[in-house]
Structure formats: C-alpha cells, structure tokens
Amino acid sequence: MRRSLLLLALPAVVSLQPSVAHAWNSTCRTYPDPTLDTVDLAKLTGAKCADSPLVGATVGEPGPWTAQGRYRSDDGQDEHSAIFRRVVQLAGIPARVLDTQHVTVFAFDKPASSIAGTLGAATKSIAPVSFTNTTLARHRAFAVDELAMLPDFSYSLWDWASGNETCPLSGYEGDGAIACHAFESHMGMANANHFPPQADRTYERLHKIAVDRAKQCAAVRVKIPAAERPRHRVYLEACEIESLAVEAVAQHYLQDTWSTGHMWERWGTADVDRYPDPGFELFDGTTTALDRRRYTARVVGAIAGIVHGMEPAFGNQDAMCYPYPEISFWPAMSSTPIRGAGDVHLADFVRVNPDFTTQDVKLMSCGAASVREVYDALGADPAHGPASGTLTSTLAGCVGHRVTNTAYDRGVGIDAAGVSGGTWVGLAAVLFPFSTAVVATGAAAAISSGWKLGLTSVGASRMHEDLVQLSYVAEMRAKDAGSANDMSTLDVSLGGLPVQPTIFGVARNSKYLDASLPLAKYQDPGLPWPASTDTLTPDAVGRSATLANFFHRSHAADYCSMGTPALDTLKLNVAGATTASETEAKCKVCTEIVSRHLRVGTGPSSYDTRAEPVCKHLGDASTGYVYQQASGTIAGPRALARKWCGCSGAAAITDKGWFDLDLIGATVSRSSDPPIASTPAGTQPRDAAITGDGRAIVTHSDGTLVFLDLASRRELDTDDDPTTTTPGAPAGVTRLKPSTATRGVAIAERTGKQFALVVSQGSDELVVVDVSADLKKPSVCKRFNIGRDSAKNEDAWDVVVMPDQTKAYVSFRGTVSAPSDTLAVIDVTKATDCATAGGEVTKYLSAIFGSKAGIGSMALDPTAKRLALTARRAGTCTATVRTTKFGSTTMDIAVGCDSVILLDTTTDAVVSVPTTTGFFGTLPTFYPYALAWTPDGKLAYGMFQGPDPWPMYPGVTSVGLGGAVRLGDPAVGQSYNVALKGTIIGETLIATKDYLYVGTTSGDVTALPLTTAFWNDLKADPETTLHGTSWYGGCTDGTAGVPSPKACPTAASLGSPIRVMIQN
C-alpha cells in the first residue's frame, strides 16, 4: 500500500518538549550523592533526570538513571509529591514518616552493559537479589512522598525497587530498560491507567495492598512484647514505611483522577499488547502485530493528549488542564458540577484560588482519608507514633469524577495562540483546511522498527475521520447537555443512537477492564510478599521477592525462619569473597541478617536473655541462633554480628553524630543507616565507650553524656520519664550532664554490674555512673576528685581500665606551657563502691616521662601489659631542614617534638623504645592525640598537625599538611610520618591486622595499609636525619615527587569533623 501522510526524518525539534498527558506534574533529579537526606538535597540544585515530564532531560537517560536519582524537585514542580505531603499532614500522621529512608540493597555486580548499555562503567546495578547471591551492596534513599511520582518514571513499585533495570512492558521486554522507561517511546503509550476508571481501580487495588500490608505490620508488632519494641523499632518502622510507600504509589492514581485533564475515559489500556491489531490496512511496512499495536497506542496517546490539554508539552494554556471557565467537573457522588483545574496548576489555581477551593478540599480530603486509613490499619501503637485527631472525611466519592460535556468539547478543540484567551476553535473546523499527519520524533524513532511504520492512506483517513467524529460528537453533546458528563465516558446517545467514539477502533478505557486479567501486566503483585499468591499478576512470586528483598527489614518476620545452616552460609560467603566490593556486600548482608538472630553470650546455655534478637519474637521453630560475646567496644547486635561474620567495623563520632562504618581492607563503607544524631548542638564529642548490652556512652565538651541504643539506633532517655525532655534532645529524652566538660570514658565492672568512669575535665573528677543493664535510669553513683593538686585544674583527660578490673589510669594533660606530667592510678573496686568514699586514687605517676609532658590519650596494647600515652611537651624543638630538594642548603626551623610513651602496667614504669629519645617521636608534627595498637603489637599514633608549608624548598607546591600518622614498633623503632589532609583532633585511629584507619577534622577516613613498604622503612629514625622530605613517607605524589596527603585515597567522607573513632 502507498505510504502517505507520514513525514519521516524531520529535523530535531527544538521548540517542543517531549511530554504529554501526565497528570499532576512529576519531577526527577539526579545528584552527585542521591542518598542525602531531603533537607540536604533541598540545598542543592539537582540536574533534571531524563524524561522529566515538564522539561527536557539534562542528565542521563530514563530507566536506570531515574531510579538511581530521586523523584523530587527543587523548583516546586513536584505536584504529586506536594499533594502527598499535604495529605499526610492533614491526616495527622507524624511528619517523620516523610523523613528520608535509607536502605541497603543487596544487589549483584553485573556489568553495566547488561543493565542499560549507556550508563557508564561507574554505574552499578541496584536491583535486589537473594541474600546469598549478593555481590554488591548499594545504598538507596527515598522519601515516601517521592513515590507519589513513581508511576510517571517507573511502571510499578517492584520496577522501581529493581532499579528500572528491565522492561516490564509486556511484549516489549526486548526494547531495553532505557527505551522502555522513556515517556517518549514507551511509558506515554502505556498510561491509559492514569485515567478513569482504570486509574480508579488501580488506586483501589494498591490502596488495599497498602492497608493489608499495614495490618500485617500490626500483626508483626504485637508479636514483640511491648517492652522490647523500642529495641526492635527499625524493623517496625520499616514495615510502616513500606505500607506508606505502597500508599504513595496508590495515591498517584487517586490524584490523577482529580486532574481535570484526566476526568474522562482515555482510550486503550496499560497493556499495549492488548490493543487491537489494526492490520496492514492502516499501517504499512513489514512489521509484527506488536509493532502495529505499539503504533496504534502512540497515536491514541497523542490524540488523548489533545483532549487532556497540550500545555505540559507546548506551554500554551490548553484545556482541559488549563482551567478556563468552561472547565467544570462532576465530583463523584456530587449533585452539581464545580470548576476544576489540572496538571501543572496545583500551585497557581487549586491551592490558592477560591474558585477551586472545593476541588482542593475534596482532593486533599480524599488523600488524607486514604493515607489515614493505611496508618490506622497499623494498629494502636505504631512505631512512628500515633496519628493525631480523628479524621472526619471519608473515601466515599473519592474516585469517579467526570468533566462536563462543555469541558470535554473545549478539550477537544484547539486553544491556539498559546496565550490566555487565545482563539478556541472546534477541531472539526480545523480539519477542513488541514489534513493530519503523523511524524516520528526524537530519539525514539531509532528505538525499534515499530517506530518506522507508516500510516497508509486509509490509516490517515481513518485517523482524520476519528478526529472529526470526536469533535462533532463532543460539540453536539456540549450543546445539547453541556453540564452533563456522558461525553467523558465516550459512550453517548445522539437522538437515541448509541455513539462511542474510538480511535483506530481502540475502545474506551473501561472496555479493557476484565476481572480475569490484571489491571496491567506490569502491576505490583498482591500480598503476601515475598511469596505472593496472586495468580493474575505475571511473575507475582518473583516480583514479590524483589519487593521483600528491597524492604528487607520490613519483612524481617518473613526471613526469621532462616536456620543456623543458612546463617552459616552467609558467614562462609564472606570468607569466600574475592574482591573488596564482594566482601563488603557479603559482610553487610551477613551482619544485617545475623544481627536478627544473634544472642549475646557464648552458647545456648549462657547468653543474655534480656537482649533477645528480633527473630526470637518473629521466628518459628526453624529459626536459628548464633552466639557472640561482647568484647570491649565491640558490643551491640550489629557489631557482634559483624564480628561473628568475620568482618570488621567501626563507629566514627562526628559533630553530626554517630556513623557506622564497615572496614573492608582499603574500603571504608558507610552504613546505609543515617548517622545517629548523638551530638548536642554546640558541643563536640570527646570519647565513647560501649556497655556489654550494646549501649554507647558518648562524652561531650559541654559535660553532656549521651546514651545510645545501638540496636534501635536511638538516643536513650536517662530518667525513665517520657514527659521530660532536655532542651535540644529528642522528645522524651533527658540527658545526664554531670560536668561542665567531660572527656574520657571507660567501662568498669564489679560484682556483675557495669559502671561508666567518666573524666570530668573541668573539675578533675572521676564521675562514676551506674550503667548496669537492669537499670532504666543510669545514675551518677559517685564522684571524687582525682587531681594531684586540688588547688588547680590539671586538665584530667583520659581514663583506661585494666581488663582484670584491678586498676584504672587517668591522665592529666595541663596546658602547653605547664604540662601536668601526671598519671593517676585508680583502685577500680573502690571507685565503683558507690556506698563508700575515699581511697580511690592509689598513687600518682609523675616526673617519669622525660621533660615535662602533658599526658593525654591512652591505649592498652592487646596484652594489656603496656599502656601507650600521648605526651604533649612544652615548647618546640629546632630542626635543620633542606631548603632545596637535593642540594646542601639548609635552615633551622622550630617544629613539634612531642612524644608517645610506653608504660609497663605491671611496674608502672616507663618502657624505653629503640629511638634516640627512648620515646616514639613526633617530629616535625605536634600534639599527638590518637593511639591504636595493631593486633601484632605495633603502635600507630596520630598527631594534630605538621609544619606548613611543606616541603620548604622552592619550586614545589606545599602538600597542604594536616595531621600525620606514624607507626612505632617497640622492638624496632618508628616509621616516617604519613601526612594527612585533615588534622587529628581526637582518638580517631583504629588498627586491624592489615589496615590502619584514621579520621580527621576534614571528615575523611583514610585507610593506610600496614605494610612495611608503605611506612617507608620502619627501621628508619627520621628524628635524626637532615630533613628534606625524609620526615615523610606513606603516600607519594608521583607528579610532585614528594610524599603527599593528596595521594592517599579517601576511604570515606562523612562530611563532618571526626573526633572519635572506636572499633565496633
């Protein structure tokens, strides 16, 4: 047949935007770090994702790109989200359900090319896989309200959870993830279910899933004794968030039904492969039926856009979304039509113009009633807190709204000129002087052969006639019954003659509703997840497994039946990992799952029954348990699980709070969990200790003690009175503040009780806090002065308790000019005897540290036989340095010359090391703060800062020294300095067998390999050499040819000064 009316190969369009027939606007942004909280993202201007409805893409492509971005806006165009946020507020639901959610997704490290081809090598899959198959851990973040925009970028929640990495559109799976998620090529033609009644049914189905899931959450919650729920709140909250996430997606469709452009039965269905095959009479080319259906769907979608209004695409004020006076609609179950507006007019009309107040009220009332119904289904005591008030609105009449015939007629016509009040002309009148043609546009033309189909002359005539007929019928109905709404059903009567305008024979939306078929083949599966019993939805089991794997904490109960062999498998997988990335994933999944099964103790007959894991409550007879004893700062379910799994971890305490870190060789991986906001405003964390039952105690510069429950990741109340709150603390939390400045803290034990020994820097006291696990109110049981000279403040600094609980050491630093030169030895038994005062300090060690030393941080070696002490000495030393790189010119400079001293804990005598001074030196850096012993007995120590600029010879840019780290071997000597980008301001060193991890005030964690080569000859003594570069080793900048902190890769950036790091 003759090809006609098809204009192929038009030049690229510059004035038209690729969009049509979305409902309320949706937006997507990409960010350098899309896992930031919304409050932080709000400060940024994100790049628009591909296929953002209102405006063209600026970054990336649809599909995987958008899933790896965030469905949010920075320009107020996020109508769907905005409505959801508003209805949550109106429903009285606690606002924190809208906080950013963080999820660790256990994915598989498949080649990027297998995902989408053009994402680039840096982009990895985010699709969840089974726990045993994961090789890649990904951090995803979202806020629930963002998911109200999801259906404009993803086909369904499981599609989004899968990272939009496949094509869920039945029949077109082979088109690839990118094209499949492009509105221009695929999603637009499949969005008939954004119009009623398919939209109504889709909303109702998803809302029911949300409500039912919420009921499941409630059932899970009651399995956990009320007193235990706070410890396990992360699982309970995750379940509530999952319910609300489903509801947010559901509300997209509910919201759609309230946009005037959508209040009619758009032709077709979401499943393009269900469109009628028009055959070769309408389309020429050697094509398949799927291609012809695709083309039909595209034509239908474009024509639907005329009725809907082309404003989102063209920017003109086009009915029916643009609220001309003729645009009215019948709200369902209403007795009178009201004025209405549609897409992109939420902010400028619906929310603010009194003519649209009723639409606003009804829309918001329905959304509030809907989300409140989900929240109420969570039961009487949701983990996010109770909803406030009683809602008086209902879901009656919330779907089924229809525009009047007059409005429809205006929609079919052409609002030309693109300005308010521009000429409106009925479409039939336009189609006398003009024929219509279909033109392929944009990159979509290259996507498949289906695109290149041409309309035959018959096809072109049919389309033209369909448009004339639609226009004619709409105008007649508008004139005969303008305020009626039968035209919106596309099922009218003209003088008793039934008339049902179609496009290419494609029937109206409701004709495709079939109880024996899914609403859309790509839809989310029915409950239960992860083992859906839904027989209508394709691949329901696989999709439900994907969803449960994504919301894995929410589905803790579903995974608690894992037995010990399965847990052992997770551990064995760690040992079998071959790359850092794989180790990271396997450590994270093992830690995540095992922590739900971990008992604190040595075995079934000896464990802490007061700290049962969540699976004790949610599991069944097949539930397996593992046992791990707490040790030092390795306590709490996650740290113990990590240790059981054979992995290492740490906590970094910053001005922003407590960060969990996985230490995987050179990789330092932040937990997807957000940091615990443990640092009171205006203070700095100083030290931390962890009780055996997993509570962390953090001291602060203002004297505050913050208690954290590491299981539930929340700050603990210290007065057991939820009605009292310390200003600045979370609601109901009262903080202890036993001093004006606290510094060191350590845990001591006596007669089965635990005590925190807290150094009060401001008063030279030791404050003893009873922190026994059976106490709901940790309390100061005793405090006593530990200073040698009670007449002056000696700057009490750190405390260390010997493992045998016989004695503790407290250091005193003093000022730079007047170091305290003192260590107090404490009798732990007397110190923890809350009933008796006196005799706690057994002796002072002084004048044994060389020239006067201010003793600061302390650290026991793995055998507890040696205690390392940082010593800040008065003044500086003179050193001679080269002023040319290889020449003989030198100069003298003043540099730091502090020390790190070893003390024999048996004799309390200083142990000499084989250096020129007998101490480990710091030249040329100064103020040692951090100490860490390696498992094999070497001592790493970190200094605050070095000389700047450095090197001192011309022609080389200063390396920008911050602090530095050194490695000392008591049997050999000391290494060169490894320079750091940031300064060291606290006890921020952690040593494992293979790596040293150091945190700085730049917020960075650097991982340094514990290899001799790296430390640039451990046997060297850089204190005695003529120095050009020779003070420094470690990371060498190949370009400048000098050791440089810039050459040390940053293992993690926390964005806040790191002041304390502990193994955990």
Add this chain to the structure above:
Amino acid sequence: MSRLELTLAALLAVSPLAGCTSSDAPPGSPPTEDAAPTEDTSGADTTTVDSTTVDSTVLDSTVLDSTEVDSGTGSDTSLDDASPTGDADDAAVDAPYLRPDAITVPSLPAFDAAGLPKDEAGVPTLAQGTGIRVVLDGTTKGPVNALAGCAALISGCYQPGVRTLDACVISMPICATAEPWKEASPCCPTACVERYETMRKAGTPAQAAAYTMLFKSPRCIPGLDVALGGKP
C-alpha cells in the same frame, strides 16, 4: 486543637486566598504575592466560608471507617446518580418531520494555524505523544476534509433554542463539485441533505439522523467510503 477534624473549615484555613480574593476573579488571574501557600493550620476555627458553594459529601462528619472503602465506590454509579439528563433537542423527536425554513448558516470560525506550536520545519503541531507528533498538513486534502467541513458547519450552526438541527442541515451550503475538499469553502453535498431528510421523514431523531448521515456507511461525501477502506 486536640482533635483533628478535616473539615472544610480546617482545609480552607490553609488556603491563603480563602476569603480574601474575589470569587469572581477571572480564571487565570495570577495569585498575588501574599497568597503564597502556607502549611500553617492555625486559625482554622476563625475562617469564614460560604458552605453553600461546597458539596456536602466531603463534609460528612462520619468518622473514617475502613468499611467504607469499597472497590468501585462512587465511580461508575455516581455518573448515573449524579448526571443531569434531558437533551435540548429531544423535544422534536416524536414530531413528524416538517421541512423548516432555510436559515443563514454561520461561517466556520477563523482558524490561524500560526497560533499553534511549530516544529523546526515550521509545521504546525496538533499533538505530541509517545514518540510521535500529530501535525497539520495543508498540502494534501481529500474526502475526509470535506467531511470535516460539512460536520463542522452543522455542529457550528446548531444551537438549541436558536437554530434547530433540521434548519441547519437543510440550509447547508451545497457543494458545487464532486470533489468538495477542493472547494474554497466548506459545504455539504446534496446527497447528505437528502439522506438526512429521508431519515427524518422516516422518524429518525435529528441528532441520530445527522450523525448517521455524516459517519455511517454509505456516506454522502463523495469518495469517503473508499478513502476509509470500507469502514462501516
């Protein structure tokens, strides 16, 4: 308030223009600066609202009850329940057809395609969809254009209470040629008017007769059935 009542008053209290902008402001009037949306719910009890403008359904004081969520609630049935019925043209349905006096048929409204968006090639664009664009083509015309002209003249002429469909159809400008799409002005072929009157005389209601005449085979526009490939 200790009790959250999602009533109209509460909602309107957060609608910043409630009560401060004239309700007869023309649509499209930009909101004033001080009308920016706010999330402040204070003052809900003091807002004055004309409740007569709002459907009472949503204001039902019934406490939310999950049993009220019912698949299909209010959608299809509401249309039947709420839609007005009664067409303006039905009065003449049962009356015998009497040929009315001819009237003056209004011309089609002027349409300037320059007001439409255009692509880079300057082609006026009617709609844009999924990878395609529906454009207007002024260079190729055929029987369907003639159909559009005739249909637009009839629908444009018809005005209940002013111009009956019968009067409009019999007053149509008659096409002078067998290729009316080539004529300068829209017209209806004589065969169309004759077919219409035949149906009317047989008792077919005016709207049904006009629709059938225009859109049902055999069509009265020359060449149209062929152009449509035998579409019934």
